[in-house]
Amino acid sequence: MSDITKQSLSELIKNIKDKKLSSTEVTKAFVERSEKSKELNAYVTEDFSAAIDKAKKFDENPNLDLKLPGIPMAVKDLFCTKNVKTTAGSKILNNFTPTYESTVTQNIWNEGAILLGKLNCDEFAMGSSNETSFFGCVQNPIDKNLVPGGSSGGSSSAVAAQLTPITIGTDTGGSIRQPASFTGIVGLKPTYGSCSRYGIVAFASSLDQAGPMAQNVRDCALLHEVISSYDEKDSTSIDFKRNNYVKELTNNIKGKKIGIPKEYRVDGMPKEIEDLWMKGIDYVKDCGAEIIDISLPHTNYALPTYYIVAPAEASSNLARYDGVKYGFRADGENLIDMYEKTRSEGFGAEVQRRIMIGTYVLSSGYYDAYYLKAQKVRKLIKNDFDEAYKKVDAILTPSTPSSAFKIGEKTNDPVSMYLNDIFTVPVNLAGLPGISIPAGHDAKGYPLGLQIIGKAFDEQNLLNIAYAMEEKINFKNKITDWWIK
Amino acid sequence: MSKDKSEYLINRKDNQYEVVIGLEVHAQVTSESKLFSTSSTKFGAEPNTQVSLVDAALPGMLPVINEFCVKQAIKTGIGLKAKINKRSVFDRKNYFYADLPQGYQISQFKDPIVGEGKVILDMPEGQKEVGIERLHLEQDAGKSIHDLDPKNTFVDLNRSGVALMEIVSKPDLRSPDEVNAYVKKLRSIMRYLGTCDGNMQEGSLRADVNVSVRKKGSKEFGTRCEIKNVNSIKFMQMAIEYEANRQVDLIEDGQSIDQETRLFDTKKNETRSMRSKEDAHDYRYFPDPDLLPLEVSDDFIEKLKLEIPELPDEKKKRFIEKFKLSPYEATILVSDYETSNYFENVIKKSDVKLATNWIIGELFAALNQNNLEITESPISAGNLSKLINLIKDGTISGKIAKIVFEDMMEGDKDPKKIVEEKGLKQESDPKALEALIDKVIDDNREKATEYKSGKVKLFGFFVGQVMKVSAGKANPQLVNEILKKKL
Numbered sequence: 001m002s003d004i005t006k007q008s009l010s011e012l013i014k015n016i017k018d019k020k021l022s023s024t025e026v027t028k029a030f031v032e033r034s035e036k037s038k039e040l041n042a043y044v045t046e047d048f049s050a051a052i053d054k055a056k057k058f059d060e061n062p063n064l065d066l067k068l069p070g071i072p073m074a075v076k077d078l079f080c081t082k083n084v085k086t087t088a089g090s091k092i093l094n095n096f097t098p099t100y101e102s103t104v105t106q107n108i109w110n111e112g113a114i115l116l117g118k119l120n121c122d123e124f125a126m127g128s129s130n131e132t133s134f135f136g137c138v139q140n141p142i143d144k145n146l147v148p149g150g151s152s153g154g155s156s157s158a159v160a161a162q163l164t165p166i167t168i169g170t171d172t173g174g175s176i177r178q179p180a181s182f183t184g185i186v187g188l189k190p191t192y193g194s195c196s197r198y199g200i201v202a203f204a205s206s207l208d209q210a211g212p213m214a215q216n217v218r219d220c221a222l223l224h225e226v227i228s229s230y231d232e233k234d235s236t237s238i239d240f241k242r243n244n245y246v247k248e249l250t251n252n253i254k255g256k257k258i259g260i261p262k263e264y265r266v267d268g269m270p271k272e273i274e275d276l277w278m279k280g281i282d283y284v285k286d287c288g289a290e291i292i293d294i295s296l297p298h299t300n301y302a303l304p305t306y307y308i309v310a311p312a313e314a315s316s317n318l319a320r321y322d323g324v325k326y327g328f329r330a331d332g333e334n335l336i337d338m339y340e341k342t343r344s345e346g347f348g349a350e351v352q353r354r355i356m357i358g359t360y361v362l363s364s365g366y367y368d369a370y371y372l373k374a375q376k377v378r379k380l381i382k383n384d385f386d387e388a389y390k391k392v393d394a395i396l397t398p399s400t401p402s403s404a405f406k407i408g409e410k411t412n413d414p415v416s417m418y419l420n421d422i423f424t425v426p427v428n429l430a431g432l433p434g435i436s437i438p439a440g441h442d443a444k445g446y447p448l449g450l451q452i453i454g455k456a457f458d459e460q461n462l463l464n465i466a467y468a469m470e471e472k473i474n475f476k477n478k479i480t481d482w483w484i485k
Numbered sequence: 486m487s488k489d490k491s492e493y494l495i496n497r498k499d500n501q502y503e504v505v506i507g508l509e510v511h512a513q514v515t516s517e518s519k520l521f522s523t524s525s526t527k528f529g530a531e532p533n534t535q536v537s538l539v540d541a542a543l544p545g546m547l548p549v550i551n552e553f554c555v556k557q558a559i560k561t562g563i564g565l566k567a568k569i570n571k572r573s574v575f576d577r578k579n580y581f582y583a584d585l586p587q588g589y590q591i592s593q594f595k596d597p598i599v600g601e602g603k604v605i606l607d608m609p610e611g612q613k614e615v616g617i618e619r620l621h622l623e624q625d626a627g628k629s630i631h632d633l634d635p636k637n638t639f640v641d642l643n644r645s646g647v648a649l650m651e652i653v654s655k656p657d658l659r660s661p662d663e664v665n666a667y668v669k670k671l672r673s674i675m676r677y678l679g680t681c682d683g684n685m686q687e688g689s690l691r692a693d694v695n696v697s698v699r700k701k702g703s704k705e706f707g708t709r710c711e712i713k714n715v716n717s718i719k720f721m722q723m724a725i726e727y728e729a730n731r732q733v734d735l736i737e738d739g740q741s742i743d744q745e746t747r748l749f750d751t752k753k754n755e756t757r758s759m760r761s762k763e764d765a766h767d768y769r770y771f772p773d774p775d776l777l778p779l780e781v782s783d784d785f786i787e788k789l790k791l792e793i794p795e796l797p798d799e800k801k802k803r804f805i806e807k808f809k810l811s812p813y814e815a816t817i818l819v820s821d822y823e824t825s826n827y828f829e830n831v832i833k834k835s836d837v838k839l840a841t842n843w844i845i846g847e848l849f850a851a852l853n854q855n856n857l858e859i860t861e862s863p864i865s866a867g868n869l870s871k872l873i874n875l876i877k878d879g880t881i882s883g884k885i886a887k888i889v890f891e892d893m894m895e896g897d898k899d900p901k902k903i904v905e906e907k908g909l910k911q912e913s914d915p916k917a918l919e920a921l922i923d924k925v926i927d928d929n930r931e932k933a934t935e936y937k938s939g940k941v942k943l944f945g946f947f948v949g950q951v952m953k954v955s956a957g958k959a960n961p962q963l964v965n966e967i968l969k970k971k972l
Contacts, residue, residue: 080543080544080545086544088544093544096544098543098544098545099538100538100543102545197545197547198545198546198547199545199546200545201544201545202544202545202775204774205774205775206774232549233547233549234547234549235547235548235549235550235775235776235777236774236775236776236777312771313774315579315769316577316579316588316589316769316771318588319579319581319587319588319589320542320544320586320587320588322581322588324583324586324640325541325542325543325586326543335583335638339581359769362579362769362770362771363767363769364767364769367769367770367771371771
């Protein structure tokens with residue numbers, strides 16, 4: 001059975017279609033491995049017996065024309081799932097069970113996939129290490145007491161540890177790409193507007209985007225094909241022609257122009273990251289693509305801009321968690337007292353910090369100096385990319401300024417934690433697609449990722465470049481199953 | 486001089502004060518579903534039965550603009566002769582309250598859908614133009630119910646998310662009477678357009694009233710107070726009267742006025758401080774990232790212009806020109822869309838002058854007495870028209886018509902039938918009348934002699950006697966003619 005969980009999504013689909021494996025066998029294998037992997041703390045909610053029931057039902061009358069026929073899959077606990085508890089990693093939603101399904105997960109179930117459970121994440125997706133979750137830290141399968149990245153830390157851990165063949169995360173400032181990089185897997189943040197935000201617990205509406213996380217680029221392309229759709233229920237969803245990303249996947253990227261932005265050579269960047277980047281350039285050249293030096297002059301302002309825009313939107317988005325209608329409620333003397341106690345007890349420290357930052361930057365008298373200015377800078381950052389894309393087809397950068405760090409290492413230093421997102425945040429601010437692929441290891445043997453940033457709606461080209469590079473890199477994740485007794 | 490008389494001024498020892506008023510009217514958009522969700526807007530449903538996931542602000546729920554509400558707002562803008570902004574932006578107005586599920590209201594702050602416009606008021610001393618500053622779309626909140634339980638507050642979210650138009654006037658109003666005329670005119674325009682039913686009892690129309698005072702002749706505005714959420718014209722007028730006097734008293738006393746938000750207590754007829762400027766909410770407005778800026782094309786606006794019906798001002802002009810109504814009559818008849826329709830239906834087949842008098846006189850009085858709207862009139866336009874024709878062709882007299890009219894108010898009966906059944910037909914047969922008159926003269930020989938000898942005043946007595954004997958049915962004109970001959 002252990003063989004089953006080692007298979008990629010594409011292999012599993014083939015085996016199910018060839019009737020070599022049943023959905024029940026596959027589902028049971030992942031359930032069993034998940035059961036043995038509790039120490040990773042990847043799951044917030046397990047839905048295992050329901051999953052096996054669904055798999056049996058699928059096998060009774062299997063529809064093998066579907067894109068994810070009987071494939072079991074756990075998802076980040078930020079996606080609302082009908083009749084399955086959805087917490088967003090927060091105490092304030094610890095008792096919340098939606099009566100509705102997010103569009104992205106509905107797209108997945110429509111293609112035959114089966115829900116295994118809900119994966120841990122930073123509270124309201126605010127964090128870069130999964131340490132802000134009300135349900136505790138998640139272990140990185142790479143090494144004990146290593147963070148899996150965040151906010152989609154449960155997702156990255158679960159894919160890397162083969163508790164689920166694939167998963168979906170959300171990415172507001174790097175929450176798919178950074179954990180993918182920390183765990184040696186592939187993570188795609190699609191163009192803003194590709195995947196519907198309907199039914200996803202909101203963090204920062206103008207930045208949030210759902211995306212696939214997988215063992216390899218092909219699986220990632222397939223899942224992206226399933227989740228990307230125009231949705232009238234999301235006013236920011238964009239109606240454009242979506243590709244058959246898998247069918248059109250090619251490793252032929254000859255003549256593609258890849259930009260190397262000089263501003264991403266940040267001070268204090270470890271040599272290992274610099275070396276990885278140089279290696280990445282070589283891989284790209286090996287594939288027949290052309291390297292072009294470019295400039296993204298406002299890169300330095302991306303992080304401060306992000307830490308104004310995202311908390312501002314969050315402070316408003318999280319106002320609905322007030323103890324009145326659903327979720328956690330603390331008793332109070334009166335309405336105001338109830339609000340204060342509910343929100344003080346219901347939200348963790350990082351969420352409270354960001355609500356305060358957001359409230360501050362939107363306050364009258366400060367709005368122009370912070371929020372409005374940040375929006376202007378955001379425009380400049382986007383213009384930088386637009387300029388660059390006149391010369392290049394995609395941009396290559398490291399995914400993160402370091403490999404995964406130890407649990408607790410940065411919890412008392414939020415700014416150093418925020419610096420983790422330095423390479424990923426500009427992509428969200430510009431609404432562009434970005435993918436992180438595993439590209440090597442550091443001295444400790446921890447995985448390192450490279451990020452490819454594409455033009456808006458150009459996911460196909462992005463996936464092709466990643467696919468070509470993946471072949472050259474030939475990355476092998478070093479998972480020892482240390483947590484399995 | 487006559488203009489001075491009509492001026493609304495507050496007099497104190499040596500000073501006269503002018504009152505400056507601006508209104509923020511909240512008008513509920515007539516629409517099947519809410520501004521950003523598909524739930525019904527029907528009034529009076531069981532609590533919390535018209536609440537979607539979006540209205541209750543469940544996690545991950547997103548607003549989607551209702552195009553119909555946008556059209557309604559633009560139509561209203563056209564009706565207010567206002568600038569339609571082709572690009573407008575929805576902002577979030579952030580504040581916590583139990584009946585505000587999102588923790589913010591989606592409104593329009595910097596870039597409203599409608600810009601400057603105007604409303605013309607017909608005041609006794611002439612027309613007055615009131616400037617419109619802007620009109621924007623926003624969500625209504627739910628309702629907190631505090632009196633169902635001694636300890637708990639209940640929340641009804643049926644109203645949560647219903648579309649409102651906030652129509653902000655310039656500080657152009659100068660008296661409670663002008664406020665009365667302004668709100669009525671606004672209501673009338675929206676009812677013509679079908680964009681707001683203007684039903685104040687159901688809360689479809691309410692206003693925040695901004696009041697300040699200044700010494701007569703002064704060009705500077707005084708410090709204003711905002712009286713929140715007043716839901717009838719009468720209360721608006723009372724609140725203004727109270728508030729203006731309160732402010733004048735403060736000034737006369739050498740005190741200053743604090744800019745603040747006040748509440749009108751309808752039981753005590755006074756305004757009370759709700760919160761001062763210092764305590765004012767910081768709403769932290771910012772563009773709603775869940776919604777893209779609202780963009781409408783010229784074509785979209787032009788198509789809506791084709792749907793705009795004849796509005797009260799234009800209709801009034803037509804009534805005066807075409808039907809030769811007096812401005813007074815025309816103003817009354819066009820003030821309400823349904824009334825103007827009723828009028829036009831009546832005159833399709835009957836005399837305009839008579840119809841005007843009967844509608845403004847008898848019908849309005851009867852409806853008022855029974856507390857009925859024109860749409861609830863027991864007498865249909867068709868039957869009123871028949872009644873008028875019966876008068877016009879001499880079948881019945883005006884006096885008899887009033888009796889028939891009363892009968893018709895009991896239920897929509899055909900006046901011809903009432904006349905027949907009750908034998909109320911006017912006696913116009915000269916032979917029959919001659920016989921009647923002969924009898925009256927015969928019975929009053931002495932008076933007839935007196936008349937002949939020059940006491941002409943007695944003519945009226947004879948007319949009265951003939952009418953009495955005929956039970957009012959004798960054709961008065963013929964009676965006159967015959968009497969003259971006979972006497």
